[in-house]
Amino acid sequence: MFEKLRQAFSGVASAVREKRLSPEELDKVASDFEISLIESDVAQTVAEKLTQTVQKSLEGTRVDRSADPSEVVGERLAVTLESAFDKAGTVDLLQNISEKKRSGEPYSILFLGINGTGKTTTVAKFASYLKKNRVSVVCAAGDTHRPGAIEQLTEHADRLAVKIVSQRYGADPAAVGRDGILYAKAHHVDCLLIDSAGRMQTNQNLMEEMAKIVRVVKPDFRIFVADALTGNDAVSQAELFNRHVGFDGVILTKADADVRGGAALSIVYSTGKPVLFLGVGQGYDDLAPFDTKKFLDSLLK
Ligand code: GDP
Numbered sequence: 001m002f003e004k005l006r007q008a009f010s011g012v013a014s015a016v017r018e019k020r021l022s023p024e025e026l027d028k029v030a031s032d033f034e035i036s037l038i039e040s041d042v043a044q045t046v047a048e049k050l051t052q053t054v055q056k057s058l059e060g061t062r063v064d065r066s067a068d069p070s071e072v073v074g075e076r077l078a079v080t081l082e083s084a085f086d087k088a089g090t091v092d093l094l095q096n097i098s099e100k101k102r103s104g105e106p107y108s109i110l111f112l113g114i115n116g117t118g119k120t121t122t123v124a125k126f127a128s129y130l131k132k133n134r135v136s137v138v139c140a141a142g143d144t145h146r147p148g149a150i151e152q153l154t155e156h157a158d159r160l161a162v163k164i165v166s167q168r169y170g171a172d173p174a175a176v177g178r179d180g181i182l183y184a185k186a187h188h189v190d191c192l193l194i195d196s197a198g199r200m201q202t203n204q205n206l207m208e209e210m211a212k213i214v215r216v217v218k219p220d221f222r223i224f225v226a227d228a229l230t231g232n233d234a235v236s237q238a239e240l241f242n243r244h245v246g247f248d249g250v251i252l253t254k255a256d257a258d259v260r261g262g263a264a265l266s267i268v269y270s271t272g273k274p275v276l277f278l279g280v281g282q283g284y285d286d287l288a289p290f291d292t293k294k295f296l297d298s299l300l301k
Contacts (some may be wrong), residue, residue, distance in 0.1 A: 003259045003260075004039065004040045004041075004259055004260040004261070005037075005040040005041075005042070005260050005261040005262060005265070006261075006298055007036070007040075008033065008036030008037055008039070008040050009077055011032065011033070011036055012029060012032070012033045012036075012054075012077070023059065026055060026058060026059065027055075030051050030052075030054070030055040031051075033051055033054070034047050034048065034051040037050065037051065037262070040260040040261065040262045041231035041232070041260040041261075041262030041263060041266075042262040042265055042266050043231070043232050043235040043236075043262070043266040043270065044232065045270065046235065046265065046266040046269045046270050049269070050080065050081075050265075050269065053080050054076055054077060054080055057076050057079075057080065058076060078296060081265070081296055082292075082296060084268055084269050084272075085268055085274075085292045085296065087272060088268050088272050088273055088274040088275075089274055090274055090292070091221075091248065091249050091274060091276060093109075093221065093276070094130075094133055094135065096220065096221065097130075097135055097190055097191050098135075098190075100220060101190050105185070106181065106184035106185060106189055106190060106191060106192050107190065107191045107192070107220050107221070108177075108180070108181060108184070108191070108192040108194065108217060108218075108219040108220050108221075109126075109191065109192070109193050109194065109219060109220065109221045109222070109223060110142075110177070110194045110196060110213060110214065110217065110219040110221070110222045110223070111123050111126075111193065111194065111195055111196060111223050111225055112196055112210060112222060112223065112224050112225065112241055112245060112247055113196075113198055113224055113225035113226060113237070113241070114198045114199065114237055115146060115197075115198035115199040116198070116227070117198070117225050117226055117227040117230075117234075117253055118225060118227060118253035118254060118279055119195065119196070119198060119225040120143070120149065120152050120153055120156070120195055121156075121253070121279070121282065122223075122225050122251050122253060122279060122287070123139060123153065123156070123193050123195050124139075124153070124156035124157070124159075124160060124284060125279065125284050125285075125286065125287040126193060126251075126277075126287065127139060127156070127157070127160055127162045127193055128160050128284040128285065128287075129287055130190075130191055130193075131160065131162070135190045135191050136188075136189045136190045136191070137162055137189065137190065137191045137192075137193060138162065138163045138164070138165060138180060138183055138184050138187070138189045138191075138192050138193070139153060139156075139157050139162055139163070139164045139165070139180075139192075139193045139194075139195065140164070140165045140166070140176050140177055140179065140180030140192060140193070140194040140195065141153045141154065141164060141165070141166035141167075141176060141195055142173040142176050142177055142194045142195045142196040142197070142213065143173070143195050143196055143197045143198065144167065144168070144169050144170060144171045144172075144173050144176065144197070145169070145170075145197045145199070146197065146198070146199065147169070149195070149197075150166050150169065153166075153195055154166065159284075160284065163183070163187075163189070165179045165180045165183050167179070172212075173196060173197065173209060173212075173213055174212050174213045174215075174216035174217060175216075176194075177194045177213050177216065177217035177219075178216055178217060180192045180194055180217075181217060194213070194217065194219065196209075196210060196213060197209060203240065207240070207241075207244035207245060210241070210244070210245040211244060211245055214245060214246070221248050221249065222245070222246060222247040222248050222249075223247065223248070223249055223250070223251055223276070224238055224241050224242070224247040224249070224250050224251075224273070225250075225251050225253060226238055226250060226251075226252055226253070226263060226267060227252075227253050227254050227263075228252045228253060228254050228255045228257075228258040228261075228263040228264065228278075228279075229254050229257060229258055229263075230263070231260075231262055231263055231266075232266075234252075234263045234266070234267065235263065235266045235267055235270055238250065238267045238270065238271050238273075239270060239271065242271045242273065247271075247273060248273065249273055249274050249275070249276040250267055250268075250271075250273055250274065250275045250276065251275070251276055251277045251278070251279060251287075252264055252267070252275055252277075252278050252279065252290075253278075253279030254279060255278035255279060255280050255288075256279075256280040256281050256286070261295070261298075264278075264290075264295060274290075275290040275292075276289070276290055277289055277290055278290055
């Protein structure tokens with residue numbers, strides 16, 4: 001995973017090792033760096049900002065030739081990236097759920113994202129993760145638009161022996177979410193997972209529908225699901241949802257096939273929201289907690 005992005009970082013380190021850092025040279029290194037980032041699927045705007053920050057922090061820096069320059073540059077990069085990931089913070093959903101349970105209320109999580117990113121599969125994986133951690137769970141089939149969406153979630157829920165709340169196609173998804181809350185309260189279920197639609201005639205329709213679910217259901221947490229393989233698209237979708245609906249954390253799917261790692265970096269950098277899990281396959285167990293340290297180490301080493 002993330003091989004290309006790691007190469008982008010080590011490329012900068014070796015370029016610096018060979019040269020003294022005059023402003024012109026730094027410009028050249030920075031521009032090569034920016035291109036490598038873009039080739040690694042880091043969104044253009046993020047690549048530009050990141051490059052500027054690293055370049056600024058290196059301006060006027062004298063690198064002792066006896067020191068290992070790759071370490072000096074590596075440290076600068078690490079500091080810049082670590083501070084972006086630190087600012088985004090981390091979230092312990094199991095702890096949040098257990099705190100809410102103490103107040104006698106179910107914890108509700110709304111899953112947002114465009115069709116095809118792996119949202120429904122991720123809801124199922126997350127239900128399985130919760131069950132394994134002895135958290136009781138119910139799912140609400142909030143995508144009442146896409147043909148087959150309700151059956152798809154029902155099939156997952158049946159396989160996982162998880163209860164599902166659903167209505168007919170065309171029903172108001174906010175009402176489905178509300179039914180889910182009522183069910184969870186009445187049956188003392190710890191956590192409600194709400195699936196949602198990912199495509200409508202216009203983005204505006206979709207954003208309005210999502211905003212309505214949020215208003216009506218008032219979910220405790222909103223997870224944006226993004227496909228790591230879609231690079232720049234994933235970032236513009238994240239920015240759109242973040243602006244119009246808002247979300248609290250991200251799950252990046254298909255990281256098993258992502259050799260570049262650009263989407264994780266770009267989404268955290270551009271939205272300031274943490275990546276919580278990576279989808280690493282199609283099975284229910286293929287959900288890996290995102291390890292920031294491991295991710296940054298794999299980029300920077
Ligand atoms: P939705 O339209 O967003 O609900 O997407 P689906 O949940 O139907 O998933 C679309 C496709 O992506 C399915 O074939 C899933 O099996 C696949 N998928 C979902 N998550 C992952 C993942 O983490 N890795 C891989 N390789 N495939 C995934």
